[in-house]
Amino acid sequence: MVVKALVDPEPHYREGAAELLLGDGFFRRDSRPARDCSVLLAWHQARTTTREQPLQWLDLMAGCGIRALRWGLEAGAACSMPPEIVVNDADGDRRSLLEHNLRPLAAATCSNVPAERLLCQAQLEGHRFDLIDLDAFGQPGALLQPALQVLAPEGILVLASTDGRSPTGHDRCGAIRSFGAAARAHPASWELALRQQLGLLARQAWLLGRGIQPLLNFSDGRTFRLAIRLARQLQPGEEAQLGLLARCGTCGAQQSQSLLRLRNWPACHCPAEQGRWAISGPLWLGPLQEIEILKELSGSPVPLAPATRRLLQRLQADPGGLVQVWSTAELARRCGSGPPPLQRLVDALRSRGHQAWPSGVMAGQVRTDADLPELLQICATVQGEGLLMDQRTT
Ligand SMILES: C[S@@+](CC[C@H](N)C(=O)[O-])C[C@H]1O[C@@H](n2cnc3c(N)ncnc32)[C@H](O)[C@@H]1O
Ligand SMILES: [Zn+2]
Structure with a gap:
């Protein structure tokens, strides 16, 4: 395919400051807001870092490499030293496409190994990344612990999951397997899917003695997009953010409880105790968005699609602190x-x-x-x- 493209060049696709070939692998133009957010978070990190070494960024499932290329072109200049970027996709057929697309970046290294292997290798070598973008197909749960282990304290993890069935109560066995959680149908299903994934992330980070700070979390109903900062330590009371959400399908009442202070559930509003709580969780009960960072991102020089601007406005108007x-x-x-x-x-x-x-x-x-x-x-x-x-x- 790449050879064909070089002989019979396909037009370059343009997005932000990037111009690149898409190749014939997976690429979705309408995921632009997710890519914009990844670039914005890279820009934020580059702007605010106090590190005297180059930042280490990892595009773990890079596809055609568009995120890494945009990081380098649109976010890298916000810090004094160009970040070192690793661009990886397991599909070996993408190697020459990645190398072609990433040519404008001097400090980019391309590889084509399975994510599991790259993360293990980084762990063995003691290598830490400041930003990891894990743009997976399906449920990325098995990669969370290895990714968190090589994420530097205060580093940012950008995560995608296309598993909508298990966290929304449509595959209850799947939710037990993937999240160790009960999942029941709820009208705010996209939000519950994000909260299930954040709950899993929090538990995985806590195992390492680290905390999580959700930065921005959203969905289009097909893909669930999360971005968190891995805090060096848990915030006081962070464990209280893990809990259960109950909803009565008959009267519609909702109740939530932290696992830390779990008690009996009060009665719902059904007459004569006819109601039944359908309980989901453990899931993340805390805020979904960090408003201060969203304000800062809205004023960044990163070129954004109108849909991304609308998304940032929407998220800024709702911290997501109540479940x-x-x-x-x-x-x-x-x-x-x-x-x-x-x-x-x-x-x-x-x-x-x-x-x-x-x-x-x-x-x-x-x-x-x-x-x-x-x-x-x-x-x-x-x-x-x-x-x-x-x-x-x-
Ligand atoms: C959703 S696409 C990436 C899209 C890209 N990030 C973008 O913004 O256009 C997922 C990519 O992950 C790659 N992939 C799938 N499983 C992988 C694994 N275990 N390790 C590394 N790459 C993998 C696929 O080849 C595919 O290109
Ligand atoms: Zn009821």
């Missing part, structure tokens, strides 16, 4: 009305003293600490006010 999230479609069904306008619902909840945000993870969902009966009552009021306003304007 109870309701879909407005479900609330409307339970109120017997149409879905309430999300922002009006959020404003009404806040005006009654509750915490509330439009979910940054799934459209049309509200994150709030209001209990369900009050939430439904506020929802009905918002609907009623909306109808009244509509009547006045017609």
